[in-house]
Amino acid sequence: MKKLSFLLFALIGLTGLNSCTEDDSFTFVAKPDPAGLAFTSATADNYDLKASNGASLAERFVWNPVDFDVQTPVNYQLAGSADMTFDYSDPIFGGEVTNAGVTVSEMLSLAADAGLDNDPETEAPNTGTINFQVRAYVGGDGGNVVEQFSDVITVNVTLPEAEDEEPELPKIYVTGSFPEDSGYAANWSPENGIPLAAEMGNTNYEGFIYMNVDQPMYKFLPTNEGWDGNYGDAGAADGDYTEVLAAPGVNAGTPDGTGGYYLVKADPEALTYSLTKTSWGIIGNATPTGWDSDTDMTYDAENKIWTLTLDLTAQVAPDNGIKFRANDAWDLNIGDSGADGTMEFGGDNIGVPEDGNYTITLDLSNPRMYTYTLTKN
Template sequence: MKKLSFLLFALIGLISLNSCTEDDPFTFVAKPDPEGLAFTSSVADNYNLMASNGDNLAERFVWNPVDFDVQTPVKYQLLGSADMTFDTTDPIYEGEATNGAVTVSEMLALAADAGLDNDPETEAPNTGSLNFQVRAFVGSDGGNVVEQFSEVVTVNVTLPEGDAEPELPKIYVTGNFAVASGYAADWSPENGIPLAAEMGGTNYEGFINMDVEQPMYKFLPTNEGWDGNYGDAGAEGGAYTEVLASPGVDAGTPDGTGGYFYVKADPEALTYSLTETNWGVIGNATPTGWDSDSDMTYDAENKVWTLTLDLTAQEAPDNGIKFRANDAWDLNIGDSGADGTAEFNGDNIGVPEDGNYTITLDLSNPRMYTYTLTKN
């Protein structure tokens, strides 16, 4: 009887052990490195950030490895901030290496966030400080994560007076539409139409006129040749899957026909998109107020949208006009700061006095859009 009882308890224990093994999720309690996470490299006394050297290495930060006492690989993020507000969702570097490079362009982007300016005609300072921190973590940010942060390292930067505005990173588009659409040459890398990204980013955008029945095109990393070109990941020319491949097939448009498109591409994420746009003017300075748009006409020779219209005097930002695409607010352009530059979702544009105006919207220079109001 005792032997039978022993076997029964052993069987229950085995079943219980098997049940725990199958049903209980694996969790761990990580043990941080007792010495802590810290930068191990020294930094310069000052960094001179010249836009012309944007692709150059500004600094390579090095830190010690961290032992969380688990088998899971430790990941690191190098974080930069102008104001001590570090965003772990947008690191400068993320990976398993214990070092991360920062380019001049990436420091310039942080300097712009800090309000630094290299224009000698403004009162804004051209010297200041930027902050860097490294994060070590295991697990997933969406669930079970254990992390550790280093102390903040602050570096001094200078933007030399008179240095040109930082040139935005660009890629280029060329295809069978160029000549018919007012550009220089078909399938010509050197005459490629530029798309621009934010400093240090890969989110390229721009507007391109594709005035042919069936546009075909490719994306080029430079305007010097075909090396590294990107097309669509589809099976045959004219595909529009919104997925990039290198080299891929010649890409097409959403419905296979031509138009004036807002083009976005991210070669790092291997994505792209085209949105056909037709632009108009709306606002309480126009004859139809905020109820409907006054349509503009595209001038392919000068690469601008134009409209001649009677306007009434209105004061921005509460009143005035705005530019809209496709009679909707999804893509709208205004002017925050009333400086003549146009921004997506910007403030209303004021009208100084009543009169008949020629209005132009120039979207040909990617991420540097402009407009004019000229009284006739």
């Protein structure tokens, strides 16, 4: 890849050093950059793309920041392709951060472009490859554009045969006065409801929701198709928080009437619900403060993840490593039992493969399908 430097050639008027004309211009001159733009996160050996998990995160790609030697923000785009032709007019992601999540549905769309099919009655293959690339650029909007492109990552994908797909977890949905200010879609919109998921055969729905407004109000919906059968609080006035559901009930509130990042639980059969405000960090003997205190993470509302960059030391799980926990206490903690990438409340410690500076993410946006990344910088 190339690192681009600017050489400014000013046209100096004969009348003095302070004069200039409309013909002044600058030229971009490319110089080698041994680092360049590159993906820094590892990918899985294979991605099993089940349509029932379409809204779930399939992968979070991470790449290094690029320095164009200019005092302007660098923009990044992540694009996918079935045939190595990347359309950056319609990327999967665009923004100034150096990571982006790709959902199962987005990978399935690329798999369809690649001619893959999970119908056992067709001759189309159900396994194949799709590709991803990152673009970094400055400029635009009619001006000069300077850009870099990463090498292409090619990943293997499998579409399980239709009859082999696992059933989707049952869900209910939450909408209210907070989504627009919290990184979601429109307020009071059933079709854009935020899902809570239950275990198969149960009504113990849960999920994490960011409510970034003063005095949030909301309702629970049995589907994201309309208001029929909605549940609210059993109290007398909007904003009440009694932890008792009623149909339809008043608009529910939060425990202290304030916004925040909440673990939301609801059981429409038992007519109960609860909200627990959380702020997340990591703890463990791989961190500078050991098991004595947490290192706080920061919530990224645009990408719906908690993030932290920190020096870690190599530790072997399950006896050592790190864990995620909320509110500087052990009441609510998440680990990875079996080191299989599946996170569980109260799970095992997460190992660190080697000493180094890491970017750590915690993604709680998919109910009951919580994930994390540990990427060495």
